[in-house]
Amino acid sequence: MGSISDTLAIKENGVRDSLFSRLSPTPADEPFAVNGAYIQDTYPDKVNLGIGVYRTSDGSPWPLRVVEEAEKQLYQASDVSRHEYLTIQGDREFLRLASNLVFGFDQEKQAQAEENKSRVVSIQTVSGTGANRLGAELLTRNLRPGCVWVPDPTWANHHTIWELAGVERKSYPYYDSATKSFDFEGTFRTLSSANTNDVVILHACAHNPTGADPTKEQWKMLAELCKTKGLIPFFDLAYQGFASGNLEQDAWAIRYFFNYNPRLEFCVAQSFSKNFGLYGQRVGALHVVTSTISEEVSQNLLSNLCHLVRGEYSMAPRGGSEIVRTVLGNETLKEKWYEDLVTMSERIRQMRQALFDELIRLQTPGDWTHILKQIGMFTYVGLSEEQVSKIRSKHHIYMLKSGRISISGLNESNVKYVAKGIDDVVR
Ligand SMILES: Cc1ncc(COP(=O)(O)O)c(C=O)c1O
Incomplete structure (x- = not known):
């Protein structure tokens, strides 16, 4: 030919x-x-x-006040290695702080936190979009889901991302235009027909585009449904702290899924664009939650993620993640960030x-x-x-x-x- x-x-x-x-x-x-x-x-x-x-x-x-302060500190520190490559996984201290933010490990007793942390494999990404994309690629290549269920409507890029991954997309009816709220019945009914190993996209808080979220009771039923049907939840977390001004409240659904017994396995695509105002810096992380605590499983998972990242863009950029790490790693700056979140x-x-x-x-x-x-x-x-x-x-x-x-x-x-x-x- x-x-x-x-x-x-x-x-x-x-x-x-x-x-x-x-x-x-x-x-x-x-x-x-x-x-x-x-x-x-x-x-x-x-x-x-x-x-x-x-x-x-x-x-x-x-530009958030706290971001400007962190930028000044970073500049004044004149670290000669500041323009060096990150590792393929990214900045590990940034990732530790980022996963604490999502899962609340720093608020748990130490032994419990250590056990819980070993269920999560994290990798730095090119913001929330990159985390969605990397997660889609990981699941598609390794788990071969029959389809991905996306809310109707959803952030339009979910469609592009999963189309590029080559996975069939199906919709669940998210919005009830009569009540102008989350269509729990329609969602539950539709997802009840999903098959084991299907992926379900869930907006962790402040659903884009509708602004309508499930209640806690509805989240609980969705977690149970994911477990009984063997579905793979994929949380998109683009607005933690930005939505309500309260980091715990906005991560409630994810933490509920994390602590669900029997254990669920799922992905979280975390973005720092909105809650740090770092849109152009492209700061994010993908967290993959496993049910087992196994060093071997975690290592293999991480090496697969690193393999995908290396072939795509080698590693995420470091400018923005250093700002986030500086803020989250310092109690005084963190307090100021909380104030900025409330302001927004x-x-x-x-x-x-x-x-x-x-x-x-x-x-x-x-x-x-x-x-x-x-x-x-x-x-x-x-x-x-x-x-x-x-x-x-x-x-x-x-x-x-x-x-x-x-x-x-x-x-x-x-x-x-x-x-x-x-x-x-x-x-
Ligand atoms: C639902 C949702 N997911 C992910 C993103 C990703 O944004 P970014 O790639 O800037 O982190 C956005 C941004 O608008 C969003 O609304």
């Missing part, structure tokens, strides 16, 4: 078509496309509710309240209480695709076509304008 180049047409000037001329375009990533359109818009009162990044009350990015989550909570109050004041038709009940950066505000298109063309307010808005794009100066725009398009 000839190669692709043999079959390419030769143009009149004798130049052969590009080897890549048969590539078809891929779908654009919606949040980045919406952000691009917002930037191009010259309207002075335009509002960006599309992209999932934190913004201050004047609409600016916010509280501002988001206040903006939810302000939007809700304004819609009530305008007597906008509909029930808007879900804006207060949902949690985290995002809310499914409840506009149809047509209304989203109208609010963009008429009022220059940008959001995803599903009606997902990023609450952090709201502030005291624009919230009334946004409420008025919503009021206009729903009437």
Whole structure:
């Protein structure tokens, strides 16, 4: 059989078509496309509710105070090895602190903590996306799951990541648009038909895009279902501390699954983009929880993860993880970080309240209480695709076509304008 180049047409000037001329375009990533359109818009009162990044009350990015302090300390330390390679696994002290944050080992009695820690294999990743991707690759190559169950709707990149892994994707109905909350019944019913060894994607807190989370009782039933059906839970943890301002609360589901008896085995993709404001630094970790405590199993697991990372990008970058390690390894800085988390989550909570109050004041038709009940950066505000298109063309307010808005794009100066725009398009 000839190669692709043999079959390419030769143009009149004798130049052969590009080897890549048969590539078809891929779908654009919606949040980045919406952000691009917002930037191009010259309207002075335009509002960006599309992209999932934190913004201050004047609409600016916010380098966390504690991050700036850690950066200064790192700079002043002038460590000559600061630009050296990390190990393939990454920065081990960073990983120890990162896994403590997820699983709460530092709050347990020492013997218990040691036993629990030996159930977790951790590796540094290129942020949360990289952790999702690496986990997908690990599971696909080694466990060959029949399919992956993704919530409908979900963070769009889950689809891309598992498509690239070559695993069939099936959806479970996550959102009940009538009650504007998590569809537990639909989820439970659908996942009851899943097969042993299927992977289930679970958002640990502050579900993106809906902001609707399961209750503790529902999480408990989901853990039991995963155990009885032999499913492999895969937690995506992108908003710990950012969602509620409380690290324990946001990790509750993961810790419940960890302590479930009989033991569950699962993955956690951890991101530090939102809770440290280190979006561009790409800081994250993948934690794989095993049921057995076996040095051999852990070593083999780690070597497989390292093998995948080495062939992909050798090791994660170190700039951002050093900042996180510096903060988490110092009690004073950690306290300041908690304050920064409260600053961000509280501002988001206040903006939810302000939007809700304004819609009530305008007597906008509909029930808007879900804006207060949902949690985290995002809310499914409840506009149809047509209304989203109208609010963009008429009022220059940008959001995803599903009606997902990023609450952090709201502030005291624009919230009334946004409420008025919503009021206009729903009437
Ligand atoms: C649900 C979810 N998972 C993972 C991520 C990954 O983000 P990052 O790769 O910046 O850590 C995001 C970011 O928006 C997210 O919302």
